[in-house]
Amino acid sequence: MRDRVTEVVPALVAAAVAAPSMHNAQPWRFVHHTETGVLSLYGDPDRALPAGDPDGRGMHLGCGAALFNLRVAAAEAGWEAVTETLPDRNDPWRLADVALREPAGDFPDRALAELGPAVRARHTSRLPFSDERIPPEIFDELCAAALLEGARLAVPSGWHAEDLVDLVHDAELHESASDLMQAEIAAWTRMGRAGEGSVAEGVPAYAFGPRQHDVKVPVRDFGLSQDSRRRPTATFEEHPQLAVLGTESDRPADWLRAGQAMERVLLVATEDGLATSLMSQPLEWPELRSMARDPASGMGFVHMVFRLGYGPPAAATPRRPVADVLTVV
Structure with a gap:
């Protein structure tokens, strides 16, 4: 099972980094601990925005969005993502630990898994929208x-x-x-x-x-x-x-x-x-x-x-490659 987890981690991180972040700074990094199988999400202080986000709230929002995408990708791949936020009080940059488990039932969280295509389709739009009202x-x-x-x-x-x-x-x-x-x-x-x-x-x-x-x-x-x-x-x-x-x-x-x-x-x-x-x-x-x-x-x-x-689809903005944000130890 440990090898299976290791194999799926890059795909989960690729989905995670599709999340939005303030100025698209992508203030996250991931560490996969192969001995335990835990995938840790860290905030990246080198990508902080001291003028616009002095307390780091925006960084936490972006990293939280990345964590949600990771949970979606895990469910889509047939895993249950057991998540603990802020697991180390001595390390405020360690924002979450995620352990992948075999689902207890026949299928993991189906509602999460069904959001997988939306992870790939979602893009921020600064284009005009129509006047059609949302029901x-x-x-x-x-x-x-x-x-x-x-x-x-x-x-x-x-x-x-x-x-x-x-x-x-x-x-x-x-x-x-x-x-x-x-x-x-x-x-x-x-x-x-x-x-x-x-x-x-x-x-x-x-x-x-x-x-x-x-x-x-x-x-x-x-x-x-x-x-x-x-x-x-x-x-x-x-x-x-x-x-x-x-x-x-x-x-x-x-x-x-x-x-x-x-x-x-x-x-x-x-x-x-x-x-x-x-x-x-x-x-x-x-x-x-x-x-x-x-x-x-x-x-x-x-x-x-x-x-x-309601409006035209927006273009995707760039993302750093998985190799730049994932460390395996």
């Missing part, structure tokens, strides 16, 4: 997906939805006034010219999306300060459809839980034919993050804002 039953399904991972998904309406859009634009003003933030974004984006930036990480120019005519939709404009004249303009949806993900408390364990819930929501949305994008801008500023929460909600802390809708 309430799909939002109900997305809320249920978040609950399965111990988080809550809320669908804002009225003043709350308008406030969220305003908060994203407020965050952009904060961002434009911060030299540190601007330098960090520039370090993780590239215009795609020969020899400029890594081809295996960050956000390439083709993923920026078009510029908006009226700037109503809360989409991060990575390329605004980087030769934006080369980018076409487009009309986006009049009323963006948003959702907010949160947990009751705000500790590293909650961040990992929220990351897994975030990815489950994204994969279920992809399976339902939705285009998706993530908006962390207002959550990167403490003075704005608290305002993203509906005070009448039981949600204690907001971790992510989703933009959802």
Whole structure:
């Protein structure tokens, strides 16, 4: 069995690294312990974002999403992934241990396994969405997906939805006034010219999306300060459809839980034919993050804002090869 586990580990890691992460920094690394068969997930401090993510919450979200993808891939391959988060109190970078087991029944978690195609199909879209409204039953399904991972998904309406859009634009003003933030974004984006930036990480120019005519939709404009004249303009949806993900408390364990819930929501949305994008801008500023929460909600802390809708498929962004992120000991 140990040899079988060793054989499947690269495929599991390949699925894990398809997860989204802030600026596509891919802040994870994996260690496979061959003696025990345990696959450990670590946060990578060398890929931290000190300006946009000073407390590491965003890193935990990305790593939590990678952990969820790994669980999906294990189930799709016929394994049960027994997961322990934050297993070593003396090593805060060791975020999870995963042990593969033969499933107790005839089949592992079927709902997880069925999300396998969505792992490969999900890509962040900064393209315009149509004005077609998402049926309430799909939002109900997305809320249920978040609950399965111990988080809550809320669908804002009225003043709350308008406030969220305003908060994203407020965050952009904060961002434009911060030299540190601007330098960090520039370090993780590239215009795609020969020899400029890594081809295996960050956000390439083709993923920026078009510029908006009226700037109503809360989409991060990575390329605004980087030769934006080369980018076409487009009309986006009049009323963006948003959702907010949160947990009751705000500790590293909650961040990992929220990351897994975030990815489950994204994969279920992809399976339902939705285009998706993530908006962390207002959550990167403490003075704005608290305002993203509906005070009448039981949600204690907001971790992510989703933009959802119907639109054309987005292109995949680069990922580092498995050999760069997996160590076998």
